[in-house]
Amino acid sequence: xxxxxxxxxxxxxxxxxxxxxxxxxxxxxxxxxxxxxxxxxxxxxxxxxxxxxxxxxxxxxxxxxxxxxxxxxxxxxxxxxxxxxxxxxxxxxxxxxxxxxxxxxxxxxxxxxx
Amino acid sequence: xxxxxxxxxxxxxxxxxxxxxxxxxxxxxxxxxxxxxxxxxxxxxxxxxxxxxxxxxxxxxxxxxxxxxxxxxxxxxxxxxxxxxxxxxxxxxxxxxxxxxxxxxxxxxxxx
Numbered sequence: 001x002x003x004x005x006x007x008x009x010x011x012x013x014x015x016x017x018x019x020x021x022x023x024x025x026x027x028x029x030x031x032x033x034x035x036x037x038x039x040x041x042x043x044x045x046x047x048x049x050x051x052x053x054x055x056x057x058x059x060x061x062x063x064x065x066x067x068x069x070x071x072x073x074x075x076x077x078x079x080x081x082x083x084x085x086x087x088x089x090x091x092x093x094x095x096x097x098x099x100x101x102x103x104x105x106x107x108x109x110x111x112x113x114x
Numbered sequence: 115x116x117x118x119x120x121x122x123x124x125x126x127x128x129x130x131x132x133x134x135x136x137x138x139x140x141x142x143x144x145x146x147x148x149x150x151x152x153x154x155x156x157x158x159x160x161x162x163x164x165x166x167x168x169x170x171x172x173x174x175x176x177x178x179x180x181x182x183x184x185x186x187x188x189x190x191x192x193x194x195x196x197x198x199x200x201x202x203x204x205x206x207x208x209x210x211x212x213x214x215x216x217x218x219x220x221x222x223x224x225x226x
Contacts, residue, residue, distance in 0.1 A: 004157075031212065033212070033213075033214070035216075042203075042216055042217075042218045042219060043158075043203065043205075043216040044216075045213055045214060045215070048212045048213060050212070055212050056212050056213045058213070090157050090158070092157075096212050101146045101148075101163070101165075101207060102148070102160055102163065103148070103160065103214065104160060105150070105157035105158045105159070105160075106157050107155075107156055107157045108156075108157050
């Protein structure tokens with residue numbers, strides 16, 4: 001079974017721009033969570049989607065948004081990029097809501113804001 | 115909200131020795147505790163997990179223990195090998211399971 005895939009793997013953007021990251025979960029997984037990983041703050045929860053609905057959201061500004069499609073693929077968008085948004089963005093899929101808590105992470109998208 | 119603390123932040127062991135990483139959590143409602151291994155350039159990989167109705171779980175050289183009363187859980191790696199070198203993260207989640215709180219990570223180096 002294929003794992004969680006994320007595209008693109010690397011991205012360089014300029015401050016003020018916006019960016020969209022994509023995540024394809026493991027087949028059959030309907031829950032997708034997004035995390036931001038930085039050396040200073042570690043892994044921080046952004047939001048979680050299940051069956052196209054956002055069920056939970058972390059403490060990030062409104063510039064961070066996401067959505068999930070009917071095939072469970074998810075995208076996250078960051079508008080008006082700031083230098084501090086440079087990070088590894090990780091997506092994780094799971095069978096949450098389907099009887100299992102186990103989360104499986106993708107390789108991440110490395111975003112650099114200049 | 116939940117607060118997960120992890121110690122130590124770095125750990126060096128000789129090949130063949132054991133390694134222990136400890137985490138504490140604050141929310142008594144947390145009941146699922148996974149451990150992840152992250153190698154350079156990769157996403158975290160789930161290596162073992164434990165639920166609050168279990169005190170210990172083993173998988174070959176890896177074991178996790180949970181003390182609900184003290185709100186702490188630990189990862190034990192025996193007979194360490196160089197390929198065990200990585201950053202390890204603990205996490206905690208409540209019954210809904212849709213938000214995980216992570217520790218700050220432990221960088222483990224196994225010296226051949």
